[in-house]
Amino acid sequence: MKLLYLLVATGLTPAAHADILWTGAVSGDMFDEANWDLSQSQVTVIDPNVTIDDNVIIRDAPADVILTETGGGQLRFQVEEGRSVIIDNSRVVAAGNDGIGCFQGTQVGITIEVNNGGSLEPYFVVNRVRVKLDSTSTAIFGGPGDPLNIATLDMNYGSVLAFLEEDPAEFLTEHLSSVTVAGLPATPGGNLNIASDGMSGSVVTVIPQTVGTSYCAANANSTGTPSTLAGIGSGQLADNNLTLECRSMPVNSFAFFLTSQVQGFTANPGGSEGNLCLSGAIGRYVGPGQILQAGAAGSVSLLIDLTQIPSPTGFVAAGVGETWNFQTWFRDSSAQGQAVSNFSSGLEVTLQ
Secondary structure, eight states: OHHHHHHHHTTOOOOOOOOEEEOOSSOSBTTOGGGEEOTTSSOOOOOTTOOBOSOEEEESOSSOEEEOOOSSSSOEEEBOTTOEEEEESOEEEESSSOEEEOOTTOSSOEEEEEETTOEEEOSOEEEEEEEEEOTTOEEEEOOSSOSEEEEEEEEOTTOEEEESSOOHHHHHHHTGGGEEETTEEOOBTTTEEEEEOSSSOEEEEEOOOEESEEESOOOBOTTSSBOEEEEEEOOOGGGOOEEEEEESOOTTOEEEEEEESEEEEEESGGGOSSEEEEESSOEEOOSTTTSEEOTTTTOEEEEEOTTSEEETTEEEOOOTTOEEEEEEEEEEEOTTSOEEEEEOOEEEEEOO
16 A cells, blocks of 8 residues: 555556557548547557557458558557557558568567458568457468568468468468467468469468268258258367358258257158257347358358357357257258258267
């Protein structure tokens, strides 16, 4: 208590910190303080190579957020070590050869999280930057040489990584060891695909990984074959990156997914041509955008939110070690041309 009184009395209380928020009030220039809400922060200056000692949030920017060309060589939007930059549903792009990073010599660095369709497009990142792409996001590096400089990048199924001036051979030599997939080492041909962009660069994508175990074989539908349900992405709960994909359905049929923690078997429920492979509390994915149409390919897919699993009494969050079962229920037609329903095989997923 005496120490706290002394700090207050002498004006030596620790500086308060808060996030700085992008507003884009006057332009797209990242280095213009007028484009930021600094009202809750101690930060007053946002200039190239000047450390920003707060977390940075760029969310739902309606226009590009631009690393404006400074004309002073390769400079950076510089953030204090231990801080984070969040790019959410926004595009951050370099107009010239500038990048994002921490100060030289840091042993801690910063984290850049790119989420919800966001795109990070600097010339480079540098000084122990950890870039994390969710399953909907993109990172594009414009520089040659070493644009992922003393930095790492973690991808997920659905995310895209590109280099405008680094071809596949250069990526393999210079950057492969710095890239992970859902926290695991990147393996060309295993969990990672590397291709030329047709010019001087490369495009890196994650090879879909199958998640879960199929159970309860489906009856044939009107196509003459049974429909199958697969899990794509990650079985790690923390990744929250599981896509359900149902194939071999009738063309243009409507469908939605079902889920339960309990497996079961009910033959031809309600006159269906198929078998229900779930029991207990069965939830239905019938929210906005979740009732799907198969189209000409006869397939549907849905990226599900493991923190919002439907149940008869509302949404529930999955837990580590829990097993969840899924199935697809879809429109079909009988041999006599009558409108009926059918089911896919079941899918069992144990979350890690």
